[in-house]
Amino acid sequence: MSFRHLWAVTRKEIQHIFRDRATFILVLITPTVVLLLMTYTLAVNIEHVPLAVLDYDQSPTSRAFIQRITAGEDLDLYSQVDSIAEIEDMLIQGQVKAAVIISPGFSRDLLSLQGIDLQVIIDGTEPESGGFAVEHIGWRAEAFANEILADQFQIQGIPLESLQPIDLRVQAWFNPGLKPIIDLVPGLISIVLGFPALTVALTLAREHEHSTMEQLLVSPIKRTDLLLGKIVPYILVGLLNVMLIPIFAILWFRVPFQGNFLVFIALSAIFLFAELSMGMVIGVFMKSQSAALAMSFLVVMFPGFFLTGIFFPITAMPEIARLESLFLPGTHYAIITRGVFLTGIGLETLWPNAVMLLIIGTAFILISALFFKKRLA
Amino acid sequence: MNDNQITGRAENLVKDFGDFRAVNQVSFTLHKGEIFGFLGPNGSGKTTTIRMMLGLLAPTQGRVEILGTEMDGQSSSILPRIGYMSQRFSLYNDLTVLQNLNYYGQVYGLDSIKRKLQVQEALAISGLSGSEHIQTKDLSGGWRQRLALSAAILHQPEVLFLDEPTAGVDPVSRRSFWDLLYTLVARGISVFITTHYMDEAEHCHRLAFIQRGKIIAQGSLKEIKQTMMPGQVLEIDTDQAGKVIRILRKAYQNGNIDYKDLELHGSLVHVITPQVQSLSRHIKKLLKADKITLNSMSVVDPTLEDVFIACMRDNVPEVHNE
Numbered sequence: 171m172s173f174r175h176l177w178a179v180t181r182k183e184i185q186h187i188f189r190d191r192a193t194f195i196l197v198l199i200t201p202t203v204v205l206l207l208m209t210y211t212l213a214v215n216i217e218h219v220p221l222a223v224l225d226y227d228q229s230p231t232s233r234a235f236i237q238r239i240t241a242g243e244d245l246d247l248y249s250q251v252d253s254i255a256e257i258e259d260m261l262i263q264g265q266v267k268a269a270v271i272i273s274p275g276f277s278r279d280l281l282s283l284q285g286i287d288l289q290v291i292i293d294g295t296e297p298e299s300g301g302f303a304v305e306h307i308g309w310r311a312e313a314f315a316n317e318i319l320a321d322q323f324q325i326q327g328i329p330l331e332s333l334q335p336i337d338l339r340v341q342a343w344f345n346p347g348l349k350p351i352i353d354l355v356p357g358l359i360s361i362v363l364g365f366p367a368l369t370v371a372l373t374l375a376r377e378h379e380h381s382t383m384e385q386l387l388v389s390p391i392k393r394t395d396l397l398l399g400k401i402v403p404y405i406l407v408g409l410l411n412v413m414l415i416p417i418f419a420i421l422w423f424r425v426p427f428q429g430n431f432l433v434f435i436a437l438s439a440i441f442l443f444a445e446l447s448m449g450m451v452i453g454v455f456m457k458s459q460s461a462a463l464a465m466s467f468l469v470v471m472f473p474g475f476f477l478t479g480i481f482f483p484i485t486a487m488p489e490i491a492r493l494e495s496l497f498l499p500g501t502h503y504a505i506i507t508r509g510v511f512l513t514g515i516g517l518e519t520l521w522p523n524a525v526m527l528l529i530i531g532t533a534f535i536l537i538s539a540l541f542f543k544k545r546l547a
Numbered sequence: 548m549n550d551n552q553i554t555g556r557a558e559n560l561v562k563d564f565g566d567f568r569a570v571n572q573v574s575f576t577l578h579k580g581e582i583f584g585f586l587g588p589n590g591s592g593k594t595t596t597i598r599m600m601l602g603l604l605a606p607t608q609g610r611v612e613i614l615g616t617e618m619d620g621q622s623s624s625i626l627p628r629i630g631y632m633s634q635r636f637s638l639y640n641d642l643t644v645l646q647n648l649n650y651y652g653q654v655y656g657l658d659s660i661k662r663k664l665q666v667q668e669a670l671a672i673s674g675l676s677g678s679e680h681i682q683t684k685d686l687s688g689g690w691r692q693r694l695a696l697s698a699a700i701l702h703q704p705e706v707l708f709l710d711e712p713t714a715g716v717d718p719v720s721r722r723s724f725w726d727l728l729y730t731l732v733a734r735g736i737s738v739f740i741t742t743h744y745m746d747e748a749e750h751c752h753r754l755a756f757i758q759r760g761k762i763i764a765q766g767s768l769k770e771i772k773q774t775m776m777p778g779q780v781l782e783i784d785t786d787q788a789g790k791v792i793r794i795l796r797k798a799y800q801n802g803n804i805d806y807k808d809l810e811l812h813g814s815l816v817h818v819i820t821p822q823v824q825s826l827s828r829h830i831k832k833l834l835k836a837d838k839i840t841l842n843s844m845s846v847v848d849p850t851l852e853d854v855f856i857a858c859m860r861d862n863v864p865e866v867h868n869e
Contacts, residue, residue, distance in 0.1 A: 190641050388601050
């Protein structure tokens with residue numbers, strides 16, 4: 171390793187970035203713009219889902235409960251009905267998207283600290299709003315139950331702290347406003363920061379296309395110096411993005427930032443290293459910019475969407491996809507961004523992901539150095 | 548250290564691409580302070596040979612040695628002593644002249660003091676002083692080639708490989724490019740240059756003709772002219788060169804005269820033959836019969852083009868249309 175060689179390549183790449191307006195825009199502006207576009211395209215802010223309610227209990231508690239679930243902007247009480255048949259009619263007519271059936275023993279079961287039965291029927295032809303309704307009714311029911319129980323505890327003189335164990339699932343949602351955007355943005359950050367990886371894959375192909383590669387191959391420069399020299403400037407540019415994007419996420423989307431900013435920057439740098447090394451492997455194999463671009467989409471962008479657990483839970487994936495997701499930098503970084511933004515966890519929890527990113531990055535760099543022959547054919 | 552010191556050697560180089568033999572049993576040596584020209588038509592194996600010399604391509608057979616080191620792809624210690632300018636323009640168009648030079652200086656590991664010095668000198672000898680901050684893409688072809696050459700010699704290589712460095716460059720720029728080369732050679736470096744320009748080949752100290760991957764002639768300009776010509780050159784000056792050619796061809800076909808080659812050189816006709824005396828008598832008769840005025844007829848020195856074309860003709864049996 172020679173720092174003079176490494177710096178030579180790094181400096182030249184930085185000059186390229188600032189000279190070539192297209193690259194400059196691609197690496198600096200694109201991530202933020204794409205984040206904005208994707209958030210608005212993908213965030214499904216379903217509101218005012220009409221509900222039918224069939225209340226068999228007819229108690230003050232059940233009435234309070236009905237009021238509670240329809241108090242927000244998300245669910246609207248369309249009608250209180252008296253029979254299942256009416257619910258069926260309304261669902262078929264499309265007047266309601268979901269129906270809640272409160273069982274006769276609702277308040278009794280609740281107050282006697284038994285589990286409560288709550289039946290929710292949804293319109294299966296509209297899984298989005300149906301699923302949304304189920305989810306939201308669930309949260310409300312839980313919150314409601316906890317409040318009732320807290321009252322009961324107080325009446326019975328049981329200290330409130332012992333309520334905590336039942337409270338677990340509510341704690342798991344760090345999104346009290348119930349807005350999907352907030353949950354989505356940190357995950358999307360890990361996708362949009364894949365763009366520098368795309369560019370780095372192109373820079374090697376560009377040297378091939380402009381036959382400057384031939385010139386480099388007869389120079390005394392070492393393979394690893396060349397490859398690292400090309401990665402370093404894009405890590406720096408990526409870090410600019412890393413600083414730009416949270417500001418945007420916090421000020422524009424009002425996403426909370428609970429964690430430590432320095433920890434976030436450090437972990438982002440490690441992520442960029444891993445992601446760019448992955449781009450470098452593509453650059454080593456693809457000799458033209460167009461091939462490198464197509465391959466980057468196939469290997470970096472698409473798995474970024476589908477396999478990193480941002481949209482689809484990894485636990486629901488088949489074995490092989492779960493294994494692949496483990497080797498994608500995006501998987502680990504999505505955990506990091508969500509953790510740092512929404513829950514404020516730090517290195518004490520995230521270190522395995524950081525270690526994994528370092529391993530992935532080093533492995534990819536070694537692979538590219540191994541396959542990057544200092545010969546033309 | 549004598550001037551005839553060998554700085555590079557190719558021994559029986561063969562390169563196959565599948566069934567196609569691009570380079571076939573090529574051997575030559577490079578000497579200190581000498582320009583060695585590799586002359587051949589497009590697709591004759593010039594670039595493939597140069598890439599094998601540099602270790603960019605592994606030869607199918609044979610070996611390459613430069614400055615006493617075997618070039619086998621693992622020979623990175625020798626690379627700082629070699630310079631290379633590839634066929635295609637090999638600088639970064641979007642960077643400035645100075646940025647390009649600085650980059651190559653760093654790539655070759657020059658420390659900053661030495662680099663500044665070398666870059667200044669490169670700018671001076673290539674005539675680019677004052678144009679440091681021009682973007683390379685805004686330079687004209689000739690200037691780019693000079694910049695590329697300056698970049699290739701920044702690290703003061705002992706052996707320099709140039710692959711068709713003047714392709715597509717105007718004659719004046721080519722001339723100054725060659726002046727630059729002579730300056731370098733005078734300092735004792737070896738230059739290996741490929742070209743398909745005859746006038747450039749005349750400037751080389753030693754030459755090899757390559758055709759279809761094979762060297763068909765090799766030596767100094769004088770040696771090649773002496774050994775490779777199948778006769779002497781008879782130069783005929785008339786006012787009707789085209790008609791003379793037709794008459795001579797017809798006489799040749801009828802078996803009245805014999806020659807090795809017949810070429811039009813501008814308004815002059817060149818006839819190559821081993822028997823100058825008898826042929827010139829025949830030609831005089833033929834021209835008289837057709838009432839063509841003969842301004843002069845004399846034996847002249849063959850040009851390199853005469854030799855080259857004669858050599859190529861001799862190898863015609865191997866040629867089949869591509």
